[in-house]
Amino acid sequence: MRLLLVEDDVMVASGIKLGLTGAGYAVDWVGSAERALEVTRSEAFDLAVIDIGLPGMDGLELTQSLRKEGHAMPVLILTARDALQDRVQGLDMGGDDYMVKPFELPELLARLRALLRRSQAATSATLSFGPLELDTALRQASVRSPDGASQPIELGPREWTVMEYLMLQAPKPANKDKLLQALTGWDKEITPNAVEVYISRLRGKLEPHGLALRSIRGFGYRLELLNPPTAAGPAAPAPAE
Structure with a gap:
């Protein structure tokens, strides 16, 4: 933000x-x-x-x-x-x-x-999307398994910023330019490609839990649910639109 x-x-x-x-x-x-x-x-x-x-x-x-x-x-x-x-x-x-x-x-x-x-029309300090939860007060991310168990997800500071912005926008897509602005101020330099780096890192952490970050060509990214991961491996990544 x-x-x-x-x-x-x-x-x-x-x-x-x-x-x-x-x-x-x-x-x-x-x-x-x-x-x-x-x-x-x-x-x-x-x-x-x-x-x-x-x-x-x-x-x-x-x-x-x-x-x-x-x-x-x-x-x-x-x-x-x-x-x-x-x-x-x-x-x-x-x-x-x-x-x-x-x-x-x-x-x-x-x-x-x-x-x-x-x-952002959110009513709780905890943001939820599918099995994913973000506690914005404690700055902790976790996913819940079907049996109700909670598993923490480690997010770096900028990964957290991107994830929080995506969660606040979901299920609507998040604009890439606004994501970039959320990551930096005047006294820091960051390239548009940096957003893609953090999106890629988040995909690796979210896809095994049935969550995808779909690329919306020419606009940005949208947080979506995939089919639940199976014993055969993590869920397949979502294709770009």
Whole structure:
């Protein structure tokens, strides 16, 4: 998932970005509302974390401007103001949630997960597709056998990002360009072929459990169920469309 952090305090922004990247998010940081409007007009983000006390245009005005321009991504507002009127105003101007500084990182991460689930119409911290389950809070992946036993699947950080995005989109296909954006921010370089590398790795881990990642030519990938694997070996890979 790719997040936009709008915070003018360099030390605060560095701390938040470190915590979010450590949790597996791709995070891009800007220090002003004006710059945030520029980047959102040319690039896509899954969620924005916006501080109210910005120089020039403040965070509330930025949130309102984003909504007027048609951006539907969730917005989490950060502020030192804890008056009821401030919280109400922030939500009325387009914010989806509101956190008062100082805050603890675990709560911030939990609120972000909740907003992302809501934006993707998911209702639980555990994402499920067939026998596959992703616990987004514990960042654990597992598959369930027909007898109900759970077997963990080891996923690297970027494999997890791709898998989570595919699960949130399923059964719809996931756009390859958006997958690429979910993997990286401005300060990292990654090629489009890298997505194919992670898809290939995930196929090797999922196909023995009756799951396929079908290539949708010219668009991206879709998570699908295969026939259950048999004693003769793992299920056959799904052909590209």
